[in-house]
Amino acid sequence: MTTDDTCSTLPPESQKSFDNLLCLDINIHYENFRLALKQDIPLTGITGIFGHSGSGKSTLLRAIAGLEPKTQGQITLANKPLLNSNGALVLKSEQRGVGLVFQNSRLFPHLSVMKNLNFASKRCKNSTLTLNEIIELTGLTPLLNTPVTALSGGQQQRVALARAILAEPQLLLLDEPLSALDQQSKAQLLNLITTIQQRLSLPILYVSHSLDELQQVCDNLLVLTNNTAIMTKKSANEHSAFFGNIHHMIHQLTQRQYQAIDSTVQGNIIQPQTSLALPILSTNNGHGLAVISLQKQQILLPSSQLVFAEKITAERLVGQPLRCFILASDISICLTEPHNSSIVNQLQGTINNIKKDNTKVLLSIDCDAQEFFVSISAYSQNKLALKQGQSVFLQFKASAVRTFLN
Amino acid sequence: MQNPDLQALITTLQMAGLTTVILLILGTPLAWYLAKMTSRFKVVIEAVVALPLVLPPTVLGFYLLIAFSPEYLPGQLWQQATGQQLAFSFSAIVIGSVLYSLPFVVQPLQKAFEQLGDNLLEAGAVLGAGPFDRFFHIVLPLTKASFITAASLGFAHTVGEFGVILMIGGNIPGETRVLSIALFDHVEAFDYAKAHLLAISLLISSMILLSAVYLINLPKKHRNVNSVGADK
Known part of the structure; x- marks a missing residue:
């Protein structure tokens, strides 16, 4: 059962192995909404978070970023506690070292592209990345002096992505980053996300309601359904069943469609596929x-x-x-x-x-x-x-x- | 010997200027608090802030006169602290003006903060900006027009104040004799020539100030904030 424990429950000397984990044990409760999740997520590659709307995907990201004040429980990022409601520790968003790209880029409208990027790099303490490097990587060179309001949706998301990276987070969260884009911009941005992940070895959590999107870029997949992650159900088998390798997870979901015994799986969450x-x-x-x-x-x-x-x-x-x-x-x-x-x-x-x-x-x-x-x-x-x-x-x-x- | 009307003008500008500065310092956090507040008491505070809009100035002036007199606690405390009487002083008319012009500063700011919403502030926070950083580098630049509006309205409204000042300040040259009171004096003395001069200059300067305010608010009105930062 040791693999099931989160780092918070282990003695300090054994925490070495959690250097590379995001440990979540959280509970968020609103009037008509509840998200309870206990899961360790390896900080490697791109981890997709999948589930239908209302399953709490975005809320989960916001909780990790420190934007959901009602979050209870524990969040530990590579041994750094971000939240511990028992110990009354709540790290503010600006201290978490977690980047978040929103669905609607949320660029600062009073600043140019360049100044939006500067906003992030100026506030970054490590500055191991050079501004020019990231501008080139994201292909923003021709747009630097453009007012952000004059950008297309795809360009806005590229700026938002570059801006998030320049803050040099330990973990980057993407909340439906493609949902407002046309098909061509989607493909471009998806490509860029993969490139960034590989070049900077930046762990990414990627929320989407589109399995196609996740299938293209994710290494692992976490599936949330019905306001409760499936794997929070009692048995350890189910636990491992709903977080894992992306292809494996898609196959698991495909098989589940044919065993309607599990009531936590609501209807057809995916089309059965290989x-x-x-x-x-x-x-x-x-x-x-x-x-x-x-x-x-x-x-x-x-x-x-x-x-x-x-x-x-x-x-x-x-x-x-x-x-x-x-x-x-x-x-x-x-x-x-x-x-x-x-x-x-x-x-x-x-x-x-x-x-x-x-x-x-x-x-x-x-x-x-x-x-x-x-x-x-x-x-x-x-x-x-x-x-x-x-x-x-x-x-x-x-x-x-x-x-x-x- | 100084021209008494010029002296009244200087007193007026000093009073209105100081009032505006105090209102911006006190009004900004109050407006912020109201914009973010979700409690039921919000309406009560909003009503209190808006009260000077509907209350006859003499009512406010009357209660302030009583409060500022040495027989009551606020007046007593002031006298102990400064050694001077509060009622019928320059300080009294500034305090009175702050209360009287409060809604003209708080309401535009509150509206601007509400309109700005949390989206861009959240974006700032995840990029490492703390609360003051966010205020000065996101909120302030995006609500600049509302700050100018609030300051101008607060200033103009204070210049145009009469009833409250008459009640708590009286008519002491160089201390509490402001333009509106001076105008009243000229009329009382049937000196219509001087009254005309004061009235027309107040009218024209108010007109210019208000036009400037509307001009500032005219061209882009934060249209951009909503298109880029809006949710869903």
Whole structure:
């Protein structure tokens, strides 16, 4: 059970290992709203926070940033206590070393772009980042003297992001940063967020109601539902089940759709799907299709789906992992190898598991050690009489392989 | 020998200037507190602040006259502290003016603070700005026009005060004899030529001041604050 403990409950000598953790044990109570959460989050990479509206995603970020005065409990960031209601410690927002980018950039309208950035860098005590470095990284050079009110939504968010980074936080929180943007600006900003995370090794918590978005950039995922994080339920298994690797979590959520036993999962929180991160073999096979590889088999998808990483040349994309997903409803099953089909993707695999709902069946299929989810009707299941351990062929169109751009 | 009207003008400017400074110092935190307040008592405080707008100045003047007299505690304390009587002094008319002009300073500021909201202040806080830092570098620049409005209205209203001053200040040249009182004196003495001169100069200077206030508030009215900082 030691892995379950938060750092606050441990003796000081064993706190070394929590250098790299955000420890949350909080309770926020309003008239019609309650968020109770106990979770340690590793301070590495990008952690997505997912859940439908009203699940408390934004409130959680605001609590970490010190903007929710009614927060009870404990928050510890890399051994630095931010909140401890027992010890009556409440660190003010300006002392937490936590950056927050809001949904609506919240730039200071009386200052130019440059002065908005200066506002942050002037108040930063460490100043290991140079202003110019960040301006270049975020591509703001041509906009520096523009009044912020003249910027487009995407430009505003880039300034907000640069401004947040220049305060040199230990942890950066992003609250639906793309929600007000058009599709192209979304892709650009998402790309920028990944670049920033990697260049500065800045841990990021990323709140969104869009799983596509999170699937593209997050390493880990925390799922909140029904005002209470699922994993705060008693058992340790459930605890670990709702925080973890992004692909794993998406698969967990997909499976949960077919076991309506858990009342904390309300309705269809996601579309059942297979989440993949596979190396790119070729960006264009000459027919406008890109190729990504499983161990022995290959998957084809439209090259246009790769536009996401637009700044990188095609050659440099080869070997890089591509994050994509395939909806379970977009894959069909064939008992024999289909030879005469326009459908380009045909994978051989073994049925691992069969989950039944009233009208639908979810198959979990192992193809080269990668788990795929296929949803078929109960009618088809009857007809084909699929069994666990059976070898089958999966079929899906190239266009069924989607990235965030879709 | 100094022109008595010129002396009245100087007294008026001193009184109004000092009153405006005191009002900005006291009124700003009060307006801030009211803008952020959610308690039920907010309406009570707001009503008290707004009272001078509807109360006949003589009512306020009457109660102040009693309070400032040496028989009552405020007057007594003042006399002990300064050795001078409070009623019928320059200090009395400044205190009276502060109370009388309070809503003209507090209300525009409160409205501006409410309109500004918390969004940009939260953004400032997560960037490492403390409360005073946020006030001077976010609130003040964004509510500058309202501060100018508040100061101008407070000043102009104090210059135009009559009833309260007559009650608690009387008519002591160089001490409590302000322009409005001087004008009244000229009329009483049937010196209409001098009365005209004072009246028209007060009218024109008030007109100029108010036009300037409206001009300042005209062009951009914080339109930008809302478009960038507004929530959802």
